[in-house]
Amino acid sequence: MNKKAGPLFYVFLAVFVFLVMFPFLWMLTSSIKPIGELFGADAFNPFTSNPTLANYESVFVNYPFVKYLWNSFVVASITTIYTVFVASFAAYAIARLKFKGKTLILGLVLSVSMFPQIATISPIYIFLKNLGLTNSYLGLIIPYTTFTLPLSIWILVTFFRKIPFDLEEAAKIDGASLMQTFWRVILPLAIPGIFTTAILVFIAAWNEFLFALTINTDDAYKTVPVGIAMFEGQFTIPWGEITAATVIVTVPLVIMVLLFQRRIVSGLTSGAVKE
Amino acid sequence: MEPNLSRGNKTDTASVKKKKKSGESKAGYLLVAPALILILAIAIWPVLQSFYYSMFDLRLANPQKNAAHISYQVDLHKYLDNYPFLINLIDEEMSEAPGESAEQLEALKVKLEKADEELKKEGSVKEKYDQVDEKLMVMKPVSKDLAIAEVEKDAALQLEKTIKEVNEEAKKIKGLKNEEDVLGLASSLDEAVIKPNFIGFESYTEKLQDKRMWLALKNTTVFTVISVFVELVLGLAIALLINKAFFGRGLVRATILIPWAIPTAVSALMWKYLYDGQNGIVAKVFAEIGLVDNMTDLLTSSTGAMFSVIFADVWKTTPYMALLLLAGLQTIPSSLYEAASIDGATKWKQFTTVTLPLLKSSILVALLFRTLDAFRVFDLVYVLTGGGPASSTETISSLAYKVMFEQSNFGDGSALSVIVFVCVAVISMIYIKFLGRDLLNDK
The missing domain is CATH 1.20.5 (Single alpha-helices involved in coiled-coils or other helix-helix interfaces)
Structure with missing residues (x-):
C-alpha cells in the first residue's frame, strides 16, 4: 500500500502527535513554573513569564533522586547482561538445533512470560526476606529474571531464525564444532538482534514496579519508578518536584527512543508477526 | 568414524x-x-x-503463623527463653509467700517440671533441647532450624493444656511479689507451642463469598475489556492510516514509542496531575466539553475514576497496539489489493476480505498480550487512584497486594494471587485455541 499522503493526512498526523505528546509537554511547561503558578488561575496557563529551575534543584537537593537513578541503572544493567547471556544460548538451541521437546520448551517460555507477577510475589518475597536479600540489588535482580528471561528468549529465537541456515552447514563442512559455529559464525551475525533484545529487557527492568515496591523499601535501594511514586507527602503532593522528576526520567528515554526506534520496533514486533 | x-x-x-x-x-x-x-x-x-x-493461615506479623507448617511444633528458643526463668521465679516466690500460696506455687512447679520432662522425651526435641539451652546461656544466636522441633500432636496438645492451666492457676495465687513477671513469663510460654496452620481450601471458599473479591474481579474485567477493545479499534485505525509512505515517519514512530517506554508508575503520576480536581488541565478540558459535570468528578466519583484509569491506559498502550498491527499490515502484499480493486472491490470490501483475514493472527497475538497485560494491571491503579474511591477501581492484583503487604496476610493474599493466575491461564487458553499452534511453530 504505497498511497501518497495528502495535506489532510499531515494535519491528522500533527493532531495525533500533539495528543500523544501533550501530557509530556504539559509536564515540561509545569516543571519550570514557580510553585505559586501550579495552583489557582495560573495552573491552566501553559506558559509562565517567570521560568525557574527551582523544582529541578529541589528534586536533587531534597530527595535522594540520584541514588534512585543509580539503583535503577545498576539493577536494570546487571539484569540485562545476565539474562541476555543465558537466553542467547537457549534461544540459539531452540531456533537452530534439532532436539525433541523444543516446541514444548518454547511454549513453557511463552506461558511463563504471561505469568502475573502477583502470583509469584509471596514466595519470592518470603524467600528473599529469609535470606536477608530484601533491600539489596540482588533482591531485585533475582525476581526480575521471571519476566526478563522469557522475554529475551522469545525475542532472540525470532532473530536467530532469521540467520540463513546454510551458514551452519558450511561451518560444519569446514570442520567447526558446534560451539565454534555458535561463537564464530552465528553470534557475530546475531549481535544486532541481541542488542535489540538488550534494549527491550533494559526498559522492562527499568520500568518494573511491583517487585521494586515490595522488596526494596529502603531509600538507599529504591528504584526510580517507586521513588517518584513515593514523592507524595502525607498531606500535600509536591507537584513541582514530580513534574520536574518526570521530565528528568523522560528525556533520556526520548533520546534512547530516537536513537534506537527501528531496533525497538523490530524487537517489539518480532514473534508477534509472522513474515 | x-x-x-x-x-x-x-x-x-x-x-x-x-x-x-x-x-x-x-x-x-x-x-x-x-x-x-x-x-x-x-x-x-x-x-x-x-x-x-494459599492453604495456610499465613500471617507474617504473627510469630506463630509466620511460616507454613503442617505438623505440631515447639519453638525451643521461645520455650527456653521463658521456662527456666519461670521456674526460678516460682522458687523465689515460694520462699517468701504465705503458706497457702506457697503450696499452690509448688503445685505449679511440679506441673511445669513434669511437662518439661515429657517434652524432653519427644524425638527431635531430645537433641535440640540442650543445644538451644547452651546457646542461650552464652547469648549466642539460635537459628530457626535449630529452635523449631517437631512434636507429636498429643504431646503438643498436652503441653499446651498444661501451660494454659498454669496460666489460669497463676492468676488465682494471691500475695505474689512479682505477679506481673510470673504471669508474663507464663503467657509467653504459651507462644512456644506452634499449631499447624494448614487450613486447606478455606481461604478459597471464603474468598469466593467475599464481596470485595468479586468487586475487584468485576473492576478488573471491566477495565480489561473496555481498554483492550478501545485500544484495538483506535490502534487499528491509526495503523491503517499511517500504513503509507510519508514524510516524518521516524518522528511519528518515536512519538508512538515514548508513552510505551516510560514507566507506568511515572505515567500514572503524570495523569494524576492532569486529572487533578483543582489544577488539572485535562480535568478542566473534560469539564468544559461536558464529558464530566465537575472537574473533581474524575478522581472522586466511581465511574469517573474508572474512566480516568482506562483513559490513561488507552493513552499509554494504543500506540503499542498500532505498532504491532502496522507490522502485521506491512506483511500483506500490495498485489492483493491491486487484484481486489481490479475486481471492483470497494475500499470497505477490501478491508473485510483482504485486510482483516490476513491480519487475523496479528490481531489475536496483539489482543492476547494486551489482555493478559491489562488483566494483571497494578502500577497504574496503585499510583493513580490507590484503588479508590471506595474500592471502585480496585483490581484483583491491587487487592492481593493490599491483603499481603498491608494486612500481612500471606495466606489470603496467596489465594487471591492464585485466582489471578487461574484467570490468566483461562484467558490465554481461550486465545491459544483461536491462534492454534501458529505462535510456536517455526514457520
Missing part, C-alpha cells in the same frame, strides 16, 4: 547421521538447561509455592 567394511555404505552414513543428531540434541538440551533451570526455580516454583501458601 572408523570405516566399517563389513557393513553396507548406507547403514554407515545412517549411523553417522544418527550420532550427529544425538550429539546435536545433547548440545541442545545443554544450551537450554541454564535458562530452563532458572525459569523453573524463579517462576514456576513460586507459583506452586503460592498455591501451597
